[in-house]
Amino acid sequence: MSNLKLIIKREFIARVRNKTFVVMTFLSPLIFVGMIALITWLATLNNDEVRQVAFFDETGNFVSDFTDSDNIDYIDYSSLTLDKAKDSVVTKKLYGLLYIPKKQSNRALAESIQFYADEAPNISILNNIEDIIASKLTNQNFEEKGLDLNVIENSKAKVSIQIENFSGEKTSKMANYIKMFFGGAAGYFLMMFIIIYGNMVMRSVIEEKSNRIIEIIISSVKPIQLMMGKILGTSFAGITQFVIWVVLGGVLMIVGSMFFNIDMDHNNMEEAVRLVEETQGGTMANVAELFIEVNKLPLGTLVISFLIYFIGGYFLYSSIYAAIGAAVDSETDSQQFMLPIILPLMLGIYVGFFSVIENPHGTISTVFSMIPLTSPIVMLMRIPFGVPWWEVVISILLLVGSIIFMIWLAGKIYRVGILMYGKKPSYKELFKWLKY
Amino acid sequence: MANLLEVKQATKRFGAFTALQGVSIQVPKGSIFGLLGPNGAGKTTLIRIINQITLPDEGSVYLDNELLKPQHIKDIGYLPEERGLYKSMKVGEQALYLAQLKGLSKKEAKERLKYWFDKFEITHWWDKKIQELSKGMAQKVQFIVTVLHRPKLLIFDEPFSGFDPINANVIKDEILQLRDEGATVIFSTHRMESVEELCDHIALINKSRKILEGKVSDVKREFKSNTFEVGLLTNNTNGLYDTLNDKFDVVPADFRTIDEQLKLKITLDQNTSSNQLLAYLSEKAEVVRFNEVIPSINEIFIKTITENE
Numbered sequence: 001m002s003n004l005k006l007i008i009k010r011e012f013i014a015r016v017r018n019k020t021f022v023v024m025t026f027l028s029p030l031i032f033v034g035m036i037a038l039i040t041w042l043a044t045l046n047n048d049e050v051r052q053v054a055f056f057d058e059t060g061n062f063v064s065d066f067t068d069s070d071n072i073d074y075i076d077y078s079s080l081t082l083d084k085a086k087d088s089v090v091t092k093k094l095y096g097l098l099y100i101p102k103k104q105s106n107r108a109l110a111e112s113i114q115f116y117a118d119e120a121p122n123i124s125i126l127n128n129i130e131d132i133i134a135s136k137l138t139n140q141n142f143e144e145k146g147l148d149l150n151v152i153e154n155s156k157a158k159v160s161i162q163i164e165n166f167s168g169e170k171t172s173k174m175a176n177y178i179k180m181f182f183g184g185a186a187g188y189f190l191m192m193f194i195i196i197y198g199n200m201v202m203r204s205v206i207e208e209k210s211n212r213i214i215e216i217i218i219s220s221v222k223p224i225q226l227m228m229g230k231i232l233g234t235s236f237a238g239i240t241q242f243v244i245w246v247v248l249g250g251v252l253m254i255v256g257s258m259f260f261n262i263d264m265d266h267n268n269m270e271e272a273v274r275l276v277e278e279t280q281g282g283t284m285a286n287v288a289e290l291f292i293e294v295n296k297l298p299l300g301t302l303v304i305s306f307l308i309y310f311i312g313g314y315f316l317y318s319s320i321y322a323a324i325g326a327a328v329d330s331e332t333d334s335q336q337f338m339l340p341i342i343l344p345l346m347l348g349i350y351v352g353f354f355s356v357i358e359n360p361h362g363t364i365s366t367v368f369s370m371i372p373l374t375s376p377i378v379m380l381m382r383i384p385f386g387v388p389w390w391e392v393v394i395s396i397l398l399l400v401g402s403i404i405f406m407i408w409l410a411g412k413i414y415r416v417g418i419l420m421y422g423k424k425p426s427y428k429e430l431f432k433w434l435k436y
Numbered sequence: 437m438a439n440l441l442e443v444k445q446a447t448k449r450f451g452a453f454t455a456l457q458g459v460s461i462q463v464p465k466g467s468i469f470g471l472l473g474p475n476g477a478g479k480t481t482l483i484r485i486i487n488q489i490t491l492p493d494e495g496s497v498y499l500d501n502e503l504l505k506p507q508h509i510k511d512i513g514y515l516p517e518e519r520g521l522y523k524s525m526k527v528g529e530q531a532l533y534l535a536q537l538k539g540l541s542k543k544e545a546k547e548r549l550k551y552w553f554d555k556f557e558i559t560h561w562w563d564k565k566i567q568e569l570s571k572g573m574a575q576k577v578q579f580i581v582t583v584l585h586r587p588k589l590l591i592f593d594e595p596f597s598g599f600d601p602i603n604a605n606v607i608k609d610e611i612l613q614l615r616d617e618g619a620t621v622i623f624s625t626h627r628m629e630s631v632e633e634l635c636d637h638i639a640l641i642n643k644s645r646k647i648l649e650g651k652v653s654d655v656k657r658e659f660k661s662n663t664f665e666v667g668l669l670t671n672n673t674n675g676l677y678d679t680l681n682d683k684f685d686v687v688p689a690d691f692r693t694i695d696e697q698l699k700l701k702i703t704l705d706q707n708t709s710s711n712q713l714l715a716y717l718s719e720k721a722e723v724v725r726f727n728e729v730i731p732s733i734n735e736i737f738i739k740t741i742t743e744n745e
Contacts, residue, residue, distance in 0.1 A: 006536050014525070212520030216578070219487045219514040220537040222506075419489070421518075432451055 011233025051095040058102040183381035198321035205325030223415040312399040313376030323410035326417030348377035360385035372402035440465040440620040446495035455481040470635035471624040510539040513587035528562035538585040552580040628734040667725030668698040
């Protein structure tokens with residue numbers, strides 16, 4: 001067996017046997033699902049709260065319009081005086097008091113309505129109240145001008161744009177959200193993967209250095225072989241972990257689809273949604289639609305491009321990590337060199353979240369999906385929205401080119417660094433090492 | 437005697453710092469070659485060049501009359517001064533891994549490891565992790581891994597550090613046995629008594645240059661000053677001292693004896709032979725001790741380095 005293979009094998013086994021690796025592989029999907037469940041639960045908890053709002057309506061016009069909704073109960077205090085109503089709201093610890101004074105004109109009225117509350121009121125509750133009053137006043141204005149409300153109501157047009165791509169597949173806004181979610185999640189995962197696995201490479205380099213085994217090893221193999229073996233072996237551990245997650249995720253998807261009785265054939269899906277809606281009610285139908293949209297995503301393409309960009313991005317960054325590990329004596333010393341790694345990764349994430357989601361094919365998104373240090377993250381976020389194949393090819397070629405350059409560069413620093421003990425090198429010294 | 441290793445005019449610079457300046461050494465086949473020098477002299481750089489860890493800027497290295505090539509890695513066994521093992525890896529796995537990196541097949545490596553583990557009585561460590569072993573125990577494993585692939589050339593950098601006297605002796609005997617079986621050994625250390633004991637050739641490096649090289653006996657011959665240590669039994673100690681002091685270059689000496697005697701170191705000029713001195717002394721007193729003072733490697737080391745300053 002060649003030395004490179006031996007090193008790869010050792011590194012792979014060393015990573016995979018690590019307890020943290022095993023625990024994280026099987027625990028993190030659970031943690032992930034658990035977090036989503038927790039967030040969902042917290043959100044429903046918030047929505048379930050019913051606020052009691054008292055109103056004091058001097059005009060008497062609105063009493064019938066304030067009907068209780070899911071999260072607001074309206075209480076009519078119009079029969080009291082304003083001061084008594086205020087006192088009552090305070091003593092009964094109601095959410096607030098809405099005061100509608102009597103005014104000459106609707107215009108004056110619209111500007112003099114007040115809401116009394118101790119804490120700043122919830123925006124959505126205020127919006128709700130404003131909507132009720134506004135539509136009432138609008139209708140009154142229409143009537144004053146002698147317009148027939150029924151006619152107006154009937155003339156209102158409702159527009160809902162159907163989104164369909166050129167191959168005839170129908171999508172919805174939901175699909176867009178899902179694309180954002182998947183793109184964002186993929187990009188974010190990639191960053192996490194690069195940081196976690198890059199750190200593994202760095203730690204393993206530092207370990208060999210501080211164990212002093214390094215000189216024994218490089219009297220048998222070339223330093224560049226050791227570095228490449230380390231990077232490759234660790235990447236296989238990463239791929240293993242990813243494959244386990246994809247398999248687990250796939251099993252969950254299939255189980256979920258079976259639960260909602262979804263036919264995997266896309267054409268029958270709308271039918272399926274209707275079916276679920278009829279049999280199981282609204283919420284279930286939403287969940288079912290979600291599953292359908294997820295199924296509609298180019299999941300295969302996503303997984304493959306995730307793998308390609310993960311491997312590419314990982315090679316690029318882990319060679320930097322390896323060089324840093326070789327340059328320092330301990331992990332604490334490595335902090336000063338972390339900036340060149342964290343900065344482009346964060347940039348990629350921010351461009352992804354602020355630019356790609358807004359405009360997946362805009363100039364900024366396109367440029368950053370080409371620049372090698374950010375392309376793995378940004379391109380991955382763009383892919384669910386559909387990217388022309390040649391753009392992907394160019395970005396991959398640029399990535400491969402810079403990987404080769406970076407490995408060459410890192411190899412030079414690594415070669416010198418692994419045998420240097422004692423002082424922390426500066427960037428200037430690292431540059432000098434390139435010429436040794 | 438043919439040379440197994442020849443380094444010719446090796447020069448290595450790290451930026452503005454010159455680690456080695458035109459160093460040449462010749463290591464005869466089957467010898468134990470002591471590579472000596474103060475800290476920072478350039479020994480480790482030279483050893484790394486021989487191991488192809490570092491490439492020289494100038495000069496060349498020949499192993500068995502062939503220009504040093506990557507294939508020669510399996511012909512060399514190197515125990516570096518800064519040595520360690522993977523802490524969380526099991527002893528057996530680790531030894532197998534390192535042996536395979538030196539080109540042994542897994543099967544071959546296993547058989548030879550079994551032999552060495554039995555020899556050192558450490559077979560029961562096979563499934564232990566290195567972090568469970570003491571430093572001396574780990575050193576044994578490192579020694580085994582260094583010699584396992586039966587290299588022609590063995591390079592030991594401070595091999596005895598970390599060993600207790602008993603184990604140091606075990607290792608010393610193993611080194612001698614390997615030499616007897618045909619291996620050539622380069623031995624770098626600051627412990628002059630082990631150089632004295634083991635080495636038949638030495639080279640001294642100071643401030644990136646070689647300042648001395650040769651057979652130990654030749655070097656000693658070169659450094660001896662024709663001085664003799666004598667013990668004389670006499671009734672007239674002071675008188676005899678004065679007489680001798682007039683005739684020769686005499687200094688009082690100190691060595692352990694049973695009786696009271698006149699202890700002297702007498703240095704002869706080139707015209708006087710030891711026999712003449714002995715004849716002269718035996719007329720004056722009873723000679724109970726007469727031996728030539730041979731400089732120790734330690735003395736040669738200190739003398740050469742201080743003169744070189």
